[in-house]
């Protein structure tokens with residue numbers, strides 16, 4: 001069975017919009033796209049390539065997949081949205097997620113009118129694979145797994161992912177969001193795509209590659225799935241300057257520079273974890289394979305406000321199930337991390353970390369977007 005059989009019939013039958021740049025990429029005289037003929041100052045008078053070939057090849061290479069197994073979009077967020085739109089019929093189909101996890105999966109499903117099946121992580125924030133299997137009925141077209149998970153920082157074992165992909169073959173597309181995999185001890189599962197056509201992997205340049213502002217993410221999947229999504233994607237998703245900046249980051253020692261940054265973050269993560277664990281008012285610091293730490297506190301709101309008062313913002317994640325006492329702290333530069341520790345250790349309304357604070361735990365963030 002092809003994964004395409006799981007897609008919405010109306011999407012499979014759709015005649016895609018065919019942009020000028022898809023029909024003809026380059027010629028001496030370009031009179032097919034109603035562009036301005038003058039480069040003006042910016043040199044941006046031409047529409048970009050719908051899928052910039054050079055960057056696609058670089059990333060396919062980097063991630064170890066074929067050129068026809070990659071889709072580039074505006075962050076990996078765009079691929080999530082396209083997947084839900086292509087596979088879930090409103091009111092009939094559903095996605096499955098394992099909360100507490102990244103909020104965009106549920107937002108994409110809600111926008112599409114798809115159902116959301118929730119299989120919570122256990123009390124140690126580990127995945128219950130058999131509970132996931134049981135929950136993935138025929139209606140569940142997409143299973144979103146996040147590894148390392150945002151916000152808990154844990155990874156899902158490769159064997160578990162393979163077990164799920166195997167058991168759900170012909171039924172559900174298993175999507176592993178690896179936004180933070182560069183920070184983890186364990187490698188990507190992208191190589192498993194060769195064996196499981198119902199497996200897909202999300203990667204991004206927003207975290208380890210330090211390019212969040214360029215908005216470039218990738219979906220790695222079965223060539224048929226990629227082809228289907230290309231057909232429903234808006235015509236010119238990736239702005240020319242963003243593509244240039246990304247290609248720049250992949251010069252000769254680009255990967256080396258990325259690895260050096262990652263090494264610093266990993267070191268700092270452990271330094272911070274050790275320091276935080278010893279602080280008064282800290283209940284627990286969850287082990288993390290990502291570039292952030294989750295800290296459970298006696299009074300998360302008070303600590304949040306206190307840090308804001310010192311010019312430091314962290315993420316209040318107390319709305320997540322099982323984390324109503326927690327803050328998520330991104331790992332910064334060594335100097336920023338030291339500043340954070342100093343702010344936490346300084347005397348505060350005559351009390352330790354847990355003391356002080358007003359009685360009003362007003363939430364600053366009401367956004368449903370529980371991302372970075």
Ligand SMILES: *Cc1c(COP(=O)(O)O)cnc(C)c1O
Nearest residue numbers: 075076077102150179204206217
């Ligand atoms: C940050 C993050 C992303 C990346 O999103 P982009 O749209 O690529 O910037 C994806 N998934 C998770 C879980 C994240 O935390």
